[in-house]
Amino acid sequence: MTSVQRKLRKPPGPDAPVVLGIDADTLATLQQIQLDYGDMVSITKPNGRLAYFVNDATEVRRILTRRHSKYNKGPGFERVKMLLGNGLIVSDGDVWRRSRRMIQPAFSRQNVHRLMAVMVECCDRRALHWAELAANGEHCNITAETSDFALELILISIFSSDYHARIMTEGDNPFAFLSRDSTRDLSVVMKVRHLRILLLSIIEDRRSGRGSEEFDFLTMYLQATDKNGQQFSDAELLDELMTLIVAGFETSANTLNWVWYLIAKHPDVEAKLIAEAAEYLPCVSALSADSLANMTYTQQVLEEALRLYPPVWLFTRRSHEEDHLDEYDVPLDTDIYLSPFILHRTPHYWPDPDSFDPERFKVTDQSKNDRPYFPFSLGPRRCLGEYFSFLEMKVHIGLLLPRFRLQLIDESQPQLELGINLRASRDIYMKPTER
Numbered sequence: 001m002t003s004v005q006r007k008l009r010k011p012p013g014p015d016a017p018v019v020l021g022i023d024a025d026t027l028a029t030l031q032q033i034q035l036d037y038g039d040m041v042s043i044t045k046p047n048g049r050l051a052y053f054v055n056d057a058t059e060v061r062r063i064l065t066r067r068h069s070k071y072n073k074g075p076g077f078e079r080v081k082m083l084l085g086n087g088l089i090v091s092d093g094d095v096w097r098r099s100r101r102m103i104q105p106a107f108s109r110q111n112v113h114r115l116m117a118v119m120v121e122c123c124d125r126r127a128l129h130w131a132e133l134a135a136n137g138e139h140c141n142i143t144a145e146t147s148d149f150a151l152e153l154i155l156i157s158i159f160s161s162d163y164h165a166r167i168m169t170e171g172d173n174p175f176a177f178l179s180r181d182s183t184r185d186l187s188v189v190m191k192v193r194h195l196r197i198l199l200l201s202i203i204e205d206r207r208s209g210r211g212s213e214e215f216d217f218l219t220m221y222l223q224a225t226d227k228n229g230q231q232f233s234d235a236e237l238l239d240e241l242m243t244l245i246v247a248g249f250e251t252s253a254n255t256l257n258w259v260w261y262l263i264a265k266h267p268d269v270e271a272k273l274i275a276e277a278a279e280y281l282p283c284v285s286a287l288s289a290d291s292l293a294n295m296t297y298t299q300q301v302l303e304e305a306l307r308l309y310p311p312v313w314l315f316t317r318r319s320h321e322e323d324h325l326d327e328y329d330v331p332l333d334t335d336i337y338l339s340p341f342i343l344h345r346t347p348h349y350w351p352d353p354d355s356f357d358p359e360r361f362k363v364t365d366q367s368k369n370d371r372p373y374f375p376f377s378l379g380p381r382r383c384l385g386e387y388f389s390f391l392e393m394k395v396h397i398g399l400l401l402p403r404f405r406l407q408l409i410d411e412s413q414p415q416l417e418l419g420i421n422l423r424a425s426r427d428i429y430m431k432p433t434e435r
């Protein structure tokens with residue numbers, strides 16, 4: 001019997017078509033479907049396409065690691081494509097493989113360590129601002145602050161002194177709208193076009209030797225070569241730079257936003273973080289890769305925040321080869337939905353899943369390695385900036401928390417805003433005081 005004749009083995013699922021996007025309704029639908037049908041569910045979309053919702057830890061791991069080459073990026077990336085062209089996050093197959101090989105060396109630990117001074121510089125600017133707010137008794141919009149911090153950091157890490165000389169020439173950061181404007185309409189197209197022209201002129205200057213010669217991602221991207229000795233073209237470089245900016249800033253900014261909220265809600269956690277910073281980071285000159293590595297409790301807090309609020313809360317894939325998962329067939333062109341948000345809060349993996357408890361990630365707790373946890377994805381497409389972002393977040397919390405106490409103005413739990421990224425639905429305001 002050929003595979004065409006054999007009856008398709010599908011997991012259980014609803015008979016009626018189900019609409020799936022990347023939004024709050026989709027989260028509610030997937031959560032209900034999980035309750036009704038379990039961890040492997042088949043769904044028919046309104047256009048007749050077959051989709052699987054996979055919440056089984058083993059199968060999720062399999063899709064992202066050993067079987068990753070059978071899947072391309074899935075639905076929902078159309079809007080992202082408008083911004084990122086064919087950069088790493090959206091590309092597939094040979095194009096992705098070539099770019100990943102060219103770019104990956106830029107993210108070595110050694111290179112990221114060289115950017116720690118920029119992380120400190122960006123914290124200093126926040127500290128200056130917060131000290132002013134504290135002196136005047138004013139509130140601080142921590143959502144905007146973490147966003148400004150992470151955006152400035154990634155831009156200086158890419159462009160070094162060109163950031164001030166070429167990008168911030170008009171006062172406002174021309175990239176700021178990327179997080180503030182979730183629409184993808186014509187005005188955004190125009191702003192993106194403007195940014196690409198600006199980036200292109202910086203690239204041209206660098207190629208001709210007129211630009212900065214400092215150590216930064218742009219230099220490393222410009223020098224990267226593929227196995228034939230070819231460098232990125234200008235168009236490829238533009239897509240990769242936009243990808244780096246978009247991938248590298250909202251994710252860390254959103255995480256830090258939640259971290260400040262969670263710290264303010266848990267004074268016991270705050271006290272332990274401050275004690276750890278006092279031990280390993282008593283002053284800026286004590287900062288090193290080793291001192292940050294020793295800050296294991298801070299690491300636990302960040303990991304627990306990412307469990308509860310994974311910025312990339314839903315991954316989609318589409319099969320471009322037949323596959324099978326558990327005892328089920330995956331035909332060609334099946335859409336796959338995986339959700340770190342749902343898996344991270346599934347009670348049989350994570351007891352009392354909605355509570356914030358950094359002890360779950362204690363280094364000595366061996367069972368932590370068996371629980372499904374993938375805020376940075378897994379396998380060959382795993383986030384390239386994982387180490388960079390942990391360092392940036394540790395420096396941020398390690399330097400700013402011992403200096404400032406931030407109290408919530410509104411104690412109520414912010415709702416979730418679910419788009420490509422998971423955010424708080426409202427800005428979080430806090431009152432800073434110097435300790």
Ligand code: HEM
Binds near residue numbers: 385386
């Ligand atoms: C808390 C912070 C971050 C989180 C949670 C995060 C999460 C992720 C996830 C889940 C993916 C894979 C998406 C998918 O396969 O559908 C990804 C990809 C990526 N991330 Fe991150 N990210 C973070 C920070 C960063 C930073 C700071 C950078 C750069 C400095 C970065 C650069 C990238 C790149 C280049 C990719 C594409 C990798 C590829 O497809 O080969 N990320 N990230």
